[in-house]
Amino acid sequence: MKNKYLLDRKKLKKGDLILTAEPTKQSKGIRVVTLGRYSHAAIWVGGTMIEATLKGVFSKNAQRLLVDNPEHLAVYRSKVPLSQEITEKICEYAQSQVGSLYAISEAALMLPMRLLDLKESKKQFCSRLVACSYEYAGFDLQNLRNPNFCSPRQLSLCKAFQKVEGIVKEAQKSEIAFAQTTDPVTKNLGDTYEWLNKVRDLVSATPALCQAYDIQAQNDVSRLLLNHPEFDQTVTGFMRSTDYLTYFNHDRSTNPYRYDRLSMLKKIRQFPLNAGDFLEEELRKEPDSFNKFEKNIVATIHHLGLRRVDYFLEHLKLYRNLMNEGLVRMEVIAFGFDSIGETESADGVKKLANYARHYVKRADEVLSQ
Template sequence: MDKDYIIEFDQVLPGDIILSADRTLSSKGIRGITLSVHSHAMICVTHACCIHALRSGGVQSINLQRRLFAKPEHVRVLRLKTPDPDALQKACDYARSQIGKQYSVPDALMSGTKGNKVSNRQYCSRLVAECYAYGGIALVPNPQYCTPKHLGKSALLTVVNVTVRKATSEEITFANSPDPVAKQTAITEDMFAKIRKVTGADIQTEDGLLAFLAQDSRLDAEIASIVQSSGYLDMWKYEVIKNKWRYNFDHLAAIDLPPDKLEALCHREIKGADEQLRIFRHMLRTAAAAYKAHSLDYAEQMAELYQNLVSITEMRLDSFQRALAGLRG
């Protein structure tokens, strides 16, 4: 069966949980083992962007415009019954901090048991439950071993009637086109695999690597060399090249959009840029403080990376603010 349904992603808010299923053998197997209607869970962190854990690539982001479903009933959106902006922001920040962490098949198979967490890994429903737990909200009794079914039955969540409709041919073409996130995921996965081999430590994320080097800096230069040669520090350049309209006002001005659609685009992009600036500035401060405290080559690399990300995001913000001001005359 073709996948030709898409979520009306403008209706999905940060913090929303998306449960899904499909007709693959792995999905059917997970549903059978966990006694769930759904086999997968992900958390929305910003407009049209979710974070989830997959067997291939571990924890990664996904553009909802690239997620198609075979049937409308294969997808369900959950939202907190009582809004808590601070908790949701913490949940989304935690999700971002987990990007790059490996997927655990054994832990996923044990989901629904009463065991204790056995690895520094993630699987989809654990990731979502832990995000909320980090924000101070216990969606389920045991975040380490929960299933999509547990999330769906949480008394703190309610089902949101989000539109799931037939995708247009253009939307299907885009969803099936090469995804730049796949390249970023491969770079990240390869880099951390090499770092784990060199250190002999179970390092999964940027935060984990920084904490490791702060305790023992003897491998700092070797790790910095791995990071430099991996392409990790240059991933942002692909985004700028591919989407020049987002970072250059002249390219943005050349887009032929009706005023109402351009205004809606400006508001979305400004909101997204503001949120990214908050995150990137925090990461820049963290890396700069680590460099000042420990003189780590890796921390210096991260500080430079996040300074670049701050700079291009400020360009993005400026472009859309100028465009919005032009619409208002």
């Protein structure tokens, strides 16, 4: 089997730039036109990466990012350590763009559009998403003058960043096998774009709306319904017609050991020498997920205070359910640590579980009003 390479996720930091190249005609064409080594860019937001492809903006598990050549995968990081505030703003912007459409023409014509100082649209392409995430946070991009029309090559040459060495590793057989399994994110992505596209069509067909609203991401839909609640039932109906609101527990069927104590004990027995490392890896993504769900719950409760419409109620239920799934996972992980005698680690996980429990309760209180 030919060697494959991937990122060592343990070494990634929030805000890291992930640059890649592929052995495809499209990738080679981009590299020729831009005179660069890389053809694609993504950004690590903790637990997952956000990227803009022809399918749109969505999150992707870095464990599924495999390359044949280690030179085709690189990570760039700010030369100056990022403050927590700037880091959170960078990630906030990137995550807020999930659901946006891909700016095909702007990506293809970025050089003339940059030279002619033309106005950008709200759509995204890979390097724009990354650069604008940093611009949104007020980060000094130094010699990167136009974040809206930059290429992966320009990101790699930006004086604000430096290449991180020793972060690309050879993939093990188990890692290759996982990367080739069906990605559940694809299903959720399809559902998200299905209902968002219906909202876009609704706005385009309504003269009173099409001039005022450019629907790219969910934030745009929220703004629409805050100002025009008469469209709430229609938009909420679009969501309910997909699995978007009910897909929160898909992981239970894929990884049942994360939600059942007996199954977790059986899983731990597969790692007699490094059960603690296995549990640490299971825990790794949870704090960032909780942080995202917390922000979503707080923002949605705020929106409900302005307009108590079904669209926001359904989203609060969704975020509450996602947080509760995380709570269950934390309780099972804590049980796992206790079972191998690592009580200090178990206590830390229990504190994280209490954090999640607080926001589940807060959401329940609002939903019961």
